[in-house]
Amino acid sequence: MSKKTSTKKPATKTVKAKPAKKAPTKKAAARPDAVVEATGECPKGGSHEWTEEGDEKFCTKCKEPQGSKAKPAKGKKAKRTKPAVDKKMSALDAAAKLLEETKEPMNTKAMIETIAAKGYWTSPGGKTPHATLYSAILREITTKGKEARFKKTDRGNFAFNG
Template sequence: MSKKSSTKKPATKTVKAKPAKKAKAEAPAAKPEAPATKPIVTCPKGGDHEWTDENGERFCTKCKEPQGTKVKAKKPAKAKPAKEKKMSALDAAAKLLEETKEPMNTKAMIETIAAKGYWTSPGGKTPHATLYSAILREITTKGKEARFKKTDRGNFAFNG
């Protein structure tokens, strides 16, 4: 194969020169800098405002806010009391089996858990079946680290 030489000229861009900024040394030295005043509020960029004179006005060097404006300070967030997390049926069953140290079936577990006030059913028709499924799922996924062990058909004990 033969290589074709390209005859295209590279595109040139015209760049306009920006006007040079005046150096601070060229500014009139007749004005002495005003003493720094205490800030009304803290700067949204962090810390206190750092004021400088620009074109006869005072601005914060960080956030560019004019000095004359008043910004409301943020109020600290109120600490909300921590809500007590409700125990799940699975956690309640583990607690019950740990306390009783006897194997139980899930129907008996649900009745005892409700009687002790650890957990109440949200209105499901078969909470014992849901608990049975959850216990089997935990045994399958966690293996020997599971909180439950199957002792007999339909009966579980605390694995601890």
């Protein structure tokens, strides 16, 4: 008789480590030289107790100084204000300006040539800027409908919708 050897591995038990407990933090109110004031709004929202240390006041719960700016509520992004910078005109904006000035329908190849000649916009080096402009004009017409700056007059021709 031959003995059969088992290929099974012995069962091992995995144990997850528990997270370490955080050390308790000392409250500012426990200091003898600190003065606690219960009025005022915390910069992070809500009413908190303020602790006065020297010439500054801090929130006892979030440790923020009283003079700091409040952060926006969750879910809302703070709007950044950028200084007014003279931006380049897009090909679509330049085409609208050109069609408004000329008051006659044009195809996109003629628009690109005239826009470049007047200096409103220059191609960044693309091979078919007229096709890109054509696509952008059609996209504006389909998304904005009657409020679009352009209207299609004939096959391949567009005029200012004003």
